[in-house]
Amino acid sequence: MASSEIEIVSDSNDQQNSGFRNPNEPAIIDVYSASAYGDFDKLRKFVEVDGVSIYQPDGNGYYALQWAALNNFADIVQYIIEHGGNVHATDNAGQTALHWAAVRGSIAAADVLLQHGARVEAADVNGYRAVHVAAQYGQTAFVNHIVAKYHADLNVPDNDGRSPLHWAAYKGFGDTIRLLLFRDAFQGRQDKDGCTPLHWAVLRGNAEACTLLVHAGTKEELTVKDNAGLTPAELASDKGHRQIAVILSNAQRSQRKQWKDKVCPAIMGRKGYAPILFAVVVVNIILFIISVLFAPGLTKVTAVVALWGWTGVSLAVAALLMLARCSSKDPGYIKTKVAGQPDAQDPLLNIDLNNTSSWTGNWSQLCPTCKIIRPVRSKHCPTCNRCVEQFDHHCPWISNCVGKRNKRDFFIFLCLGSLTSIVGAAVALQRIWTSVPLLAADESWLHHVISAYPAVIAFLFMDGVILIASLTLCIVQISQIARNITTNEMANAVRYGYLRGPDGRFRNPYNHGCRKNCSDFLIHGYTNDDEIAWPPLQHVAR
Structure with missing residues (x-):
């Protein structure tokens, strides 16, 4: 298992851009630095006065369009496309400008690219789509945007069989996990090593990721074995992650029928104490x-x-x-979706971003289980299996939430x-x-x-x-x-x-x-x- 650690896609764009981050560096000298810095005037001078090509790569195989997309300069992206920039152009790793936009969650730049024909499912040499890259870097808003507006496949596997949920679980990005689960990402997918997203969350010791996956999942995910024959709980014990091992053991225990449910199911099971x-x-x-x-x-x-x-x-x-x-x-149970009645509109696509009564930009407001956008102080009670507004605690002595x-x-x-x-x-x-x-x-x-x-x-x-x-x-x-x-x-x-x-x-x-x-x-x-x-x-x- 240890030999099959996921290798994060190289952020070569950041490495190449390191020279542009220092304000003491020399002045912008070409179309690539102008695009990276967002200097529109100098870019226009290079193109319109000096006649410099804007659609050729630099010495490292990177395009001006990629630099502009990385730093979310939508106006420069638009300008480059209008002057011959190719939205399908790829660097040596097979990544397009959309991949670079996903690294930093550049939504405005991505919109321009996609509106000019960029393919949301374009894959690089590792099979990474933009949705994979965004999940690797925890760009939750970007993931939501391309899934909701451009119908990106959130369950698509890369060359190793890993979905965006695998990546988010591995990196421990709780908000991205919440969004993917909210949008019904499949938890049971196994990669080439037989690992589910829960296996990878356990491997890295991400307790929050494990808790999210367990609460939104089923007992099947708890018992899936990887190619080494280990369940997530066994893997947690093997790696020495005691807290996670306890979480998974408790989850497995709650899935089983206890003696109290058999002896007195009405009192102990449904009604509590x-x-x-x-x-x-x-x-x-x-x-x-x-x-x-x-x-x-x-x-x-x-x-x-x-x-x-x-x-x-x-x-x-x-x-x-x-x-x-x-x-x-x-x-204070919050209403959930009616089963079998699909939504006419995507709630996260058409939400009023300035409506502070329903949304504050906090992705923890998404409930992967109830599939609702809940108020800020609400919480999903695993005992009642409902979201409760202004949740205080679940009291077993009243058999109800407070x-x-x-x-x-x-x-x-x-x-x-x-x-x-x-x-x-x-x-x-x-x-x-x-x-x-x-x-x-x-x-x-x-x-x-x-x-x-x-x-x-x-x-x-x-x-x-x-x-x-x-x-x-x-x-x-x-x-x-x-x-x-x-x-x-x-x-x-x-x-x-x-x-x-x-x-x-x-x-x-x-x-x-x-x-x-x-x-x-x-x-x-x-x-x-x-x-x-x-x-x-x-x-x-x-």
């Missing part, structure tokens, strides 16, 4: 009523204690209702749970404290309470566990609501570019101040993300 939590709370309510309020071994309940006791029971019932509401309510539409309900549920536990514990402790008689000198108070009131102790134990869990989550949620940030964003802040300022440090653009954050959440249940002004895609892509 919500029925268990519901049952625990109900048992605790019954235990509180029997062993605390009406226990024969305790003193008679006073009116004040009874009031607080039944208040606790009422809060517990309200918490159960909120649990049911959180479990059943739509957390998102834009049910986060306020979840917060109220946590508050009710905390209050219920506090009131219940206070009433139980008061009942025990006032009921313990004078003890013998050799008997401790704690020993007497445990032996005389075991049911109350059992209640206090269960109540304490619930209190610690609900109060901790409640405090965390209060902190996040005050800053208008989600649990997912806190955990993955490094991965999200919109949470970084120009200096690279953490910056939350959704934080409008504690007062407004809290008021918006309590009144509406969520904050309006459309108020955030994002730069248009043209600026982001630069």
Whole structure:
């Protein structure tokens, strides 16, 4: 496997252009340097006054058209074509000007070339098309453009049987992988070494690429073996990539039928742990009523204690209702494509690049599984297999995601749970404290309470566990609501570019101040993300 490392196509154009990058270099001396630098006036002088040929290659076999396309000088590309430049001309590696445009994602130059007859499927000596080169260099916008507008084949193999998805996975370009998967690139293709894109992502240790491929793929990709007889998980272990090996092992495990799905598929499989939590709370309510309020071994309940006791029971019932509401309510699922109903238009071709409410130039907005362009703060939940708007986290104890539409309900549920536990514990402790008689000198108070009131102790134990869990989550949620940030964003802040300022440090653009954050959440249940002004895609892509 190690001997079959992919060799990236030589960026000879960059090497030859190294002399043009230094501003201290001598003045532009020929049509090639004028094209590379974008000096239109000098180029016209060379061609129209000096009569220099513009369609002949230089000493290294490179054309002026290639230099102009590389650096996205569309006006110069147009001029060269009008004065005899050949869009089909190839250098010694068989690459056309379109290949060079793909290196730096020169979309404007590519448009001119393709409108003048350049072939989008032209291949060089290695079988690389423009879409391969763009994938090798992570030029996601360029890939999208030539696929959407010029129908480039995103599954076409090169001479070694590798598709653009192989290249993107190998180089670890997550955005390019998202786009290719969004456009239904085939994950199961095996190259001459029997490797799928997942094999190559594993080989280079690209954890993000592996995660994207696993979430958008099927169990078949996890079990495909290369020519050496290794599955991706086995290859990860062989290469010492432990994190990736764990990711793939967990993915394989989730694909298999577990014993819990066979024994209790309705509760453990589809509903998660919500029925268990519901049952625990109900048992605790019954235990509180029997062993605390009406226990024969305790003193008679006073009116004040009874009031607080039944208040606790009422809060517990309200918490159960909120649990049911959180479990059943739509957390903010984003609509997906209707199966069997093809789109009339390409959503990424006709999208309004200045419409900041739907697109910010962030390719992570593409969901390869749901095939949608999702809002910035959304995330695909692998458990629910849906994209959730303003995704906070998936909570197994409510068997649902927490998102834009049910986060306020979840917060109220946590508050009710905390209050219920506090009131219940206070009433139980008061009942025990006032009921313990004078003890013998050799008997401790704690020993007497445990032996005389075991049911109350059992209640206090269960109540304490619930209190610690609900109060901790409640405090965390209060902190996040005050800053208008989600649990997912806190955990993955490094991965999200919109949470970084120009200096690279953490910056939350959704934080409008504690007062407004809290008021918006309590009144509406969520904050309006459309108020955030994002730069248009043209600026982001630069």
